[in-house]
Amino acid sequence: MRILRGALLLGGLALLACGLVGLLTDPYVTGPLGVLLWAAGLVALHDGLWLPLVCALGAATTGRPVLRGWLVVAAAVGAVAVPAVLRAGDDHGNPTLLPLPYLRHWLLFLAVTAAAAALAALVRRSVRKARPRGR
C-alpha cells in the first residue's frame, strides 16, 4: 500500500508537471492566462451556481426518487444536447455539420422520458399501497 501510494503520488506529480509545463511552453498556446481564466470560470459556475441549484432541487424533491432520477437524466442529456440546440444551423456552410432538428429531438426526449417517469412513479405508488410496509 505504501509503495503503491508513493508511486501514484510521484507519477501523478510528474504527469501534472508535464501538463502544466507543456501548456506554458507550447508555441501555439500564446495566452495560457486565458486557459486559466476559462478553467477557473468553469469551476466557479459549476460549484457556485450549478451545484447549489442541484442541491435546492434535491431538497425540494425529497421522497420522490423517480422525479429525482428523471431530473438527473434530463440534466445529463441536456448537457450534451443543449449546446447542439444552441448551435443548430450554425454550420459554417457545411450542411453535414449539425444536420438534425435538435430542438425538436430535445423536446421529444423530455416528453417521452417524463411520460415514462410518471408511469414508473404511478406503478411504484400502487405497489407500495398494495404492500404497506415501507421501511
Added chain:
Amino acid sequence: MDRDPSPARRRFDPPLPAPPAALRRGPFRPGAFRSPAHGPRTAVVLGRWLGAALLLCFATGLISHLLQDPPGWLAPHLPPRPVNGYRTTQGLHVIAGLAAVPLAGAKLWTVYPRLFEWPPARGVLHLLERLSIALLVAAVLLELFTGLLNTLQWYPWPFPFRQTHYWTAWTAVGALLVHLAVKAPVIAAHWRRAGAVPPSVPPPVPPPVPPSVPPSGRRAVLAATAAAVGAVTLTTAGQSVPWLRALDLFAPRRPGTGGLPVNRTAAQAGTTAVPADWRLAVDGPAGYLIGLGGLRGLPQTTADLPIACVEGWSADARWTGVRLSDLLRRAGIPAGSAVRITSLEAEGPYRVTEMPAPYADDPLTLLALDLDGRPLTPDHGFPARIVAPNRPGVLQTKWVARIEAV
C-alpha cells in the same frame, strides 16, 4: 485521511490557524448537507466509473495524438492495420468523454460537502492537497467542456483547442493519480460495500427501476447516474456505432443520411473551382505530371475504407482510384519512403501532410477518384484525394496537387 501528529511530521506540515468560528455559516455549518449519499462509499463507486472513463479517454486520446503527430522515431512504425483501428479508438474516446459528463457531475455532487470542510486548511499539507483537488476539478471540467464543444466545431474561447486539450489531459490525469494516492486509505476502506461478504460478486450495479422497497439514498443516486450515462450514450453514440444510429438524437454528425459527412467543405478550403489544366505532380527521380484522364487510364483499385474523424464520428465508404504505391513506383520512389502530400487549398493546418512509409506502401492506400461509384464531388476532394486505412480523417488529404518523397 490518516493524520499522524508526530513531531517530525509537524515540522514539514505546520498547522494553520483556524478562521474565527463566526465565519462558519451557510454551507460551512455542521450538518448543512443531509443526504446520506454524500458519503465516501458513493464517492468510491462513482470514482471507479469516472476514473475508468477518464483513463480510457486518455489512452485513446494519446493514440490519436501519436497518429497525427508522431515523433520521428515512431513514424516509420505506425501501423496501417487494423483498417478500423482509429475509428474504434476515437469513437470510444468521444463515447467515454460524453459518459464522463454525468459521471463527473454525480461525483462532484457527492463530494460537494467537502468543499465546505472546516477548518478550510488544517495544515500546509492539507492546503496543498486541496489545491491539487482544485486543479483536478478545473482540468476535468475544462477537458469535458472543450471536448464537447469541439465536436460541434464551436470554439468560443481565445486559445487553440488541440494543444490546450492535449496538455490539460496530462494535467487532469496527473492530478487524478495524486488524488488516488491521497485518498488511498478511504478508497481501500470503502472498496467493498459495508457488510458485504468479502469475495462475493463484483460491485453492485443497482437496477435502473427501483424495486418496491424505497431505495437508500446512495442506491438511488447510483441508479440515476447509471440511467443518465445510458441515456447520454444511446442518444449520441450513433455517430460512430452504426447499429445505434436509430437512437441517435443529439450527435453533431449523422453518417448515412445526406451522404458521407465532411469536415471542411470545398467552399471553406477555396477549392470549388479546380483549374481546368489540373495535373497531379509526382516528384521523384522519374517525376511526372498526370491529368485526370491519365489517372483513370492506370489500373484502378476499389477499397472499403472508413472516414474516421478526430471529432469521433466515422462512416464507411467505397473508394476507387489508383494505388498510391503504383504512382510512387512510376516516379522511381522506392518502397519504404515516407511521402509529403500537398493540397490545392491555399491555407489550413493540413494543407501539407506527411505520410509515413507503412501507409504509403499499403496496398489499400489510394489516390481516390471515385466515392461509392461516382466521381468525387468538390466537398469530397475532386479531382483526387488520399484515403488510407487506420488514419485520422484530417490526414486524408483532399484536392491533392502534389506528391513527393520526404
